[in-house]
Amino acid sequence: MGLSSTTTDQATEWSFTQRSLHALLYGYTRFYQGGHWESSSIPATGPAILACNHVSVLDPLFLVASNCRMISFLVAREYYDNAWTRHLLEQTYSIPVRRDRRDVGALLQARRLLEDGRVLGIFPEGGINRGQTQKGLAWLVRESAAPVVPAHISGARQGRSDLATWLRRQRPLLRYGVPLHFHRDADAAEVLGATMSAITTLA
Structure with missing residues (x-):
């Protein structure tokens, strides 16, 4: 499922499958995992880059689950090998990324997503490849001029396997910070420094 001019963004525009998946994720994260979150600071409309720390799958x-806008993620390509996660990622229009090299195609897809006024989720601490992810974040900020929304998750951690992490009950807390705005000529160090500082401040 790729991006198109008919790709849905607001919850009122989601398909039945997307609404059902969102309800399922909400129930799992809120009631099974005991998760709590503050009100999201993602703008109601327009492009935004959601940058969060990365503690678990x-x-x-x-x-x-904590947003009523569609969030598309840059995701390691191997997660598409599992039928369940592939279906979930396709429903959120997420973008597969290669770990072994700089994936220019994925960055171009991400830029197009932001140009269409959508929300891109990214984990600048890593998960795919830390250096590649941080450089990609800075490039996307300069290319799109989209605000960066910092977020921080605490109270959760990765288990010995993804399945163990899914099954283990935790009580995570998700906090959102004030959106950051950068000039198109901002250098990578400025973008990354301010973003990581804002995420850390939420801890």
């Missing part, structure tokens, strides 16, 4: 689920 569950992080994207908390971000999706």
Whole structure:
């Protein structure tokens, strides 16, 4: 499922499948995991880059469940090998990324997503490749002029396996910070420094 001019963004525009998945994730994160979150600071409309720390495989689920806008993520390509996660990622129009090299195609897809006024989720601490992810974040900020919304998850951690993490009950807390705005000529160090500082401040 790729991006198109008919790709839905607001919850009122989601398909039945997307609404059902969101309800399922909300129930799992809120009631099974005991998650709590503050009100999201993602703008109601327009492009935005959601930048969050990365503590476990569950992080994207908390971000999706706590928002009423579609969040598309840059995701390691191997997660598409599992039928369940592939279906979930396709429903959120997420973008597969290669770990072994700089994936220019994925960055171009991400830029197009932001140009269409959508929300891109990214984990600048790593998960795919830390250096690649941080450089990609800075490039996308300069290319799109989209605000960066910092977020921080605490109270959760990765288990010995993804399945163990899914099954283990935790009590995570998700906090959102004030959106950061950068000039198009901002250098990578400025973008990354301010973003990581804002995420850390939320801890």
